[in-house]
Amino acid sequence: MKLRVIYSKTGLVRFISHRDLMRLFFRAAARAGIPVEFSRGFNPHPRIEFCPPLSVGMEGWNEIIDLRLIEEVAVAEATEALKRELLEGLVPKDVFYPDPDSPSLGKSLRTASYRVLLPGGVPAGSPAAVGEGRISVHSLPGGLLEYELTVPVSASPRRVLEAADPAAADPRRHPFWTRRCFSGPKIYRRPPEFSGGII
């Protein structure tokens, strides 16, 4: 059976790479006593499915991980144990058993939406379709520009932003990226909350 954890990754832990995060999650589950199943074969590995990798340095507010378990555990206890064992900045927001017949994460995720914050620059525009994605810009108080992007999970959000506004994607301007959430059937149990922020 599959246990789904919706979590946020904010603050300094956003500098942990996807590869390292997989290892950290597995170790946290081991310490939390959550019985993750192992693949068979020469070199068994834990059966954990992640949503597509978040680039190093990007925050995520509603990231997803599915743990395949050997036996059912109580959701409340698993949540508490994960809260205790994960790092500061990695917070389980919702833990649940998805419908047994729901497709794997790889098959259900359609699009991902991102927010990019930039100091100052061009004024707000209206939403537009760029290549595979949709993008809109508006000003925030404090001289910040906020870009909102929705792109298919297979596409690179950086490339979509670059196509719309090359200056905005320039790393030297220190754009601050957040992945807000994913869309697709039966991914979340309840509407994703948008929270997190710059530290």
Add this chain to the structure above:
Amino acid sequence: MNRIRNAESKNPLRPPGFKRILSEEILPRVNRPARYIGGEVNSALPADPEVRLLLSYPDVYEVGMSHLGLRILYDLVNRMGWAAAERAFAFGPDMEKLCRRAGIGIYSLETFTPAAEFDVWGFSLQAELTYTNLLNMIDLAGLPRRARDRDLRRHPLLLGGGAAVYNPEPLAEFFDLFLVGDAEESLPELLSALRSLGKERKSAGQEKFLSALVERVKGLYAPALYRPRYDRSGRFREIVPLNPNVPPVIEKRVLGNLDRSGVVRPLVPLTEIVHDRDVVEIMRGCPRRCRFCQAGWTSRPVRRKAGGVVISQALALNRASGHREVSLLSLSSGDWRGIESLLEDLSARLAPEQVSLSLPSLNINSFEPAFLAGLKKVRKSGLTLAPEAASLRLQKLINKPLEVGRIEKIVLESRRRGWRLLKLYFMVGLPTETEEDVLEIASYINRLSRWGGGLNVTISNFVPKAATPFQWADFLPPSELDRRHLLIKRSVPGGKVKLKFRQTFVSLIEAIIARGDRRAAGLIEEAWKLGCRFDDWSEYFQPSAWKEALERSGIQPSDCFSFPYEPGDNLPWSHIGSGVTDKVLAGEWGRALKNAAGGAG
């Protein structure tokens, strides 16, 4: 907390918004930023410590976090209650560049406190080629590099410990104190002396303060309280205490009972480190007497951790970390009496949790093919064996004779059990080595190349080390070592065997520093000024800068090629008591040469 906030306003190395600049402008632009963020599981600290210690390893996070000694001390200090240990590792070249530009110095990973604000800054010293990193870290902390230019009333006390203290002299100008030997007891004693001498630190003169520490804690060497003497030709004569209260020879500290050492709350690294697993030390000291091996000679006597303690420590450690691999560590694990049943026991308890067991250091003579059965759960990536010498004559010289056919037996058994890669280590440049000895390495490799799997061979260069029977040996000039490398290269057909050679000029630098006296500080400092960093990493080692540094510092490599001291002479490290007397070492050195002269029989 208050202390940290106050510090924020007045320290120039912590500009306002230090953490914001770090996280928004610097970390997004460096390699592996997880090295620099801290916050690992089990990194919580005691509140309001009376003494704050910063522990460092002069290399990057992945290397430093793999060092067991540092992790033992970190855990030990943080369980004391009134003292706290934090960590800082070397900045990678990209991080250094951006941080220097932003005015950000070395900071602790726990509380982001600048290194300069700690009471003590301890460095684990394991390898000569990390010394430029060490100077770089001191400089990046905004501290004067030389101890005499610092002020102990407001600067941290710089403390060195670890394998390299058996010749501390090349670093003597940079450090305030060295801790010789096992630190499990002496480090807490030092912290407690600092706790009670807080007032004296502020008021007494530096030398008085240092001698007060030395009088309270055995095993401490304060270089400022000793002076080296040289003769007119510049030859080193002796080191004399400047003060009757300090010992002429600093004897190393020895932890009597190894059962009392071990990590309780393991840090769980944020990024994959070099040795990414739980490590339990099962034995300290080595019963073998390989004459080139500094670790073996300086870590005596042999102390064995009890089997029950090993098992309970391993299981507790693994529960607290969630790692998938537990490794049992010592200099020669096959010599731990009953290792086979220990492996069997532990592996049976770990296997249901999908945790594997590994045993990295096995002397070939104590390696029973049956061990391979106990290790069957390990991923069978590679089996490492270090014959070091191939000819029987040189095996006798180094006192590492191999039973004939033993390696072959191990290799056959490991192939049968599914190992695919064999790694072999040899050395060239040993005392009395001839062309025939070198060619025997090649034929050895060729013989083993047909074992049925991959074969990686590393050829390193013999570097004489302090406190070993070979401390009087000559180091061969790099050109001669290169010639011997070539002999091997020509005789081993490419393809199946991957041959790797240690750069010979790197070994020369290592050799110069390993037996240098206090004047070697100039070499290290000049190399650092010329931009040398991470000299142990072949992609960063800069031969031309080191050549320039040799010239500027006036250090003569020829002293290495023909070592100017004989048994009986004072050596630059004779004031450090390694536990084995020079008389014993000289006896071994004499026997080695006699063994080697005895012919090939």
